Amino acid sequence: MTDLWQDAMDHAVSAARGAGQVVREALLEDRMVMVKSSSVDLVTQTDQKVEQLIIQSVKEKFPTHRFIGEESVAAGEPCVLSDEPTWIIDPIDGTTNFVHRFPFVAVSIGFSVNKQRAEPAGRASGPGQQRAGPAGPGQQLSRASGPSQRAGPAAEPLLAFLQVEFGVVYSCLEDKMFTARRGRGSFCNGDPLQVSEQKAIQQSIIATEFGSDRDPEVVDKIFSSLRNILCIPVHGIRSAGTAAINMCLVASGCVEAYYEIGMHVWDLAAASLIVSEAGGVLMDVEGGPFDLMSRRVIAANNRTIAERISGEIQAYAPARDDAAAPGADP
Ligand SMILES: O=P([O-])([O-])O[C@@H]1[C@@H](O)[C@H](O)[C@@H](O)[C@H](O)[C@@H]1O
Numbered sequence: 238m239t240d241l242w243q244d245a246m247d248h249a250v251s252a253a254r255g256a257g258q259v260v261r262e263a264l265l266e267d268r269m270v271m272v273k274s275s276s277v278d279l280v281t282q283t284d285q286k287v288e289q290l291i292i293q294s295v296k297e298k299f300p301t302h303r304f305i306g307e308e309s310v311a312a313g314e315p316c317v318l319s320d321e322p323t324w325i326i327d328p329i330d331g332t333t334n335f336v337h338r339f340p341f342v343a344v345s346i347g348f349s350v351n352k353q354r355a356e357p358a359g360r361a362s363g364p365g366q367q368r369a370g371p372a373g374p375g376q377q378l379s380r381a382s383g384p385s386q387r388a389g390p391a392a393e394p395l396l397a398f399l400q401v402e403f404g405v406v407y408s409c410l411e412d413k414m415f416t417a418r419r420g421r422g423s424f425c426n427g428d429p430l431q432v433s434e435q436k437a438i439q440q441s442i443i444a445t446e447f448g449s450d451r452d453p454e455v456v457d458k459i460f461s462s463l464r465n466i467l468c469i470p471v472h473g474i475r476s477a478g479t480a481a482i483n484m485c486l487v488a489s490g491c492v493e494a495y496y497e498i499g500m501h502v503w504d505l506a507a508a509s510l511i512v513s514e515a516g517g518v519l520m521d522v523e524g525g526p527f528d529l530m531s532r533r534v535i536a537a538n539n540r541t542i543a544e545r546i547s548g549e550i551q552a553y554a555p556a557r558d559d560a561a562a563p564g565a566d567p
């Protein structure tokens with residue numbers, strides 16, 4: 238079968254690498270910091286420049302494709318997923334880190350197409366397949382098909398209808414290129430990724446973020462969730478300062494789960510596929526199906542851990558990313 242989107246994915250990898258170089262160079266210079274929704278929601282000229290560089294390079298090669306870019310949306314562009322090929326871009330995930338030179342910063346590029354025809358993620362394409370690589374014997378994976386020989390006969394379905402065809406997250410200061418193609422596995426610098434096999438949350442590390450909402454009621458809920466999870470007890474809590482890198486840590490098996498309320502589709506799109514293709518699960522914070530536009534996520538190594546976390550979270554619902562879009566999904 239013709240591989241329609243490999244060209245686009247190759248372009249995304251090369252655009253992310255180029256963007257990472259711009260980010261690294263910018264770290265050596267003074268950074269002028271501006272604010273968006275609040276005094277702790279930061280943006281720099283580098284965020285804007287990098288997003289434009291990526292969008293321009295894609296437009297030259299794929300003139301009909303659409304975009305959801307963090308800084309374009311901030312400037313008033315719509316945030317809509319449709320059947321059309323759509324590039325979902327976070328030019329700098331971890332802008333606060335970038336501003337402070339805290340050394341975790343990522344460029345995130347997801348690519349969505351055929352929204353209406355998206356299959357339930359987790360559907361196994363054939364019986365009896367086992368993934369080669371770091372997964373141990375009997376490790377059940379969420380998707381099957383493609384050269385990576387994924388998933389067993391009883392592959393656990395993901396709690397999501399993923400709409401992402403490929404995802405690229407470039408952790409620019411670590412020089413780690415995380416990639417995933419739908420149905421074909423996840424990789425870091427070409428090596429296959431596999432989520433942790435840990436089943437006990439008491440022996441897990443959980444990643445989360447504090448976001449940029451400083452409403453005391455929201456902060457109370459964040460701390461209440463954190464307290465509940467810490468007191469399970471878990472081995473530890475971590476924050477990389479970027480949603481995309483937190484999720485790549487789940488995909489890499491370094492942390493068992495990541496949860497957050499308040500991030501956006503551009504933080505999640507690419508990394509959600511990287512997690513699911515590494516055998517992980519995605520879930521809404523209240524245990525329902527993951528929704529890219531809902532600004533809520535649990536990304537975990539397995540459903541048991543995801544469900545346990547969802548039971549401890551004090552949930553709330555920020556305005557959806559597609560709330561303002563005419564004809565947006567309810
Ligand atoms: O603004 P930005 O640096 O691209 O992205 C940020 C994240 O990755 C951060 O981890 C999260 O807590 C924030 O909600 C925000 O979305």
Ligand SMILES: [Mg+2]
Pocket residue numbers: 327329330331480503504
């Ligand atoms: Mg971001």
Ligand SMILES: [Mg+2]
Pocket residue numbers: 284307327328329330331332
């Ligand atoms: Mg950003």
